[in-house]
Amino acid sequence: MLTIGKLGEAAGVKVPTIRYYEQIGLLPEAERSSGNQRLYGRKAMERLAFIRHARDLGFTLEAIRDLLSLSDKPDQSCAAADAIAKAQLAEVESRLARLTALKSELERMVVQCAGGKIADCRVIEVLGDHSLCATDHRHPETEATQ
Amino acid sequence: MLTIGKLGEAAGVKVPTIRYYEQIGLLPEAERSSGNQRLYGRKAMERLAFIRHARDLGFTLEAIRDLLSLSDKPDQSCAAADAIAKAQLAEVESRLARLTALKSELERMVVQCAGGKIADCRVIEVLGDHSLCATDHRHPETEATQ
DNA sequence: CCTAATGTCTCTAGCAACTATAGCTTCAAG
């Protein structure tokens, strides 16, 4: 049985994060030692590794919750799991497309900066006037962050 | 003079977001009508467009704050603005690299899902076992998992 | 066996960057 610190180290997840996952019900309540410290076995370890890997792939905690509840029902069709993964793939592809456009605009901005005064700075100018920008970000509902 | 709703529509920014920007000092306090409603002129419109465009490019509000204060000093060197833009470009490039890796792993997961039962589902399996995954995310030092 | 240094406990609050709700007041159209 591992204490929370060892588990975190093994899974690459910080201790407060593990407690947070328990709090929101992603991990079951851990067993406790006589001194009230959390103890984890192999099952908890695997579940945490699953969560972390899915987080690394950008799945939201909600999606992970769904995937975990699916993985508890091995006899059902995996269509739902497939759908979640496909949605995630679509999300990643759209972010990728947006980021690629962003990158080229930023590159143009940076290259054009001749190192003079602010008044002549292309960075400021391009940001101030959307029409100087080739790319169209008219209604991006998706976040650029994360 | 525009009301907040018109301004928001013109700039593609939601009304509560404009009030939020004012609250955190990104926009100056707006003039008010006799009935206490905010009124905006061309200068506010340009400033909001600048913010919006920079947000679209993924700049944080802090970076935008810096860029705005730079743009108010047209005689200074634009090295600082250039540095902010370069940092943003580096950030975008690193996200891009990560997302590209993510995309290929998700694609593999989805393609391999044969549409059977959860017990055989590659999506669940790959998520549960990091060693099934070629790409190495986020914790290269802790991941001797093999 | 005692002590000091970690590790763990709970609880609360904070971060970005908004978004939503409630309960008002003001404004423009008919």
Add this chain to the structure above:
DNA sequence: CTTGAAGCTATAGTTGCTAGAGACATTAGG
């Protein structure tokens, strides 16, 4: 003059953690 949309303030919620305070548990060294 009335009605409905749009505005106002203030507060709280969102996601996925992270940081801090103050108290208890465990462990390594002397």
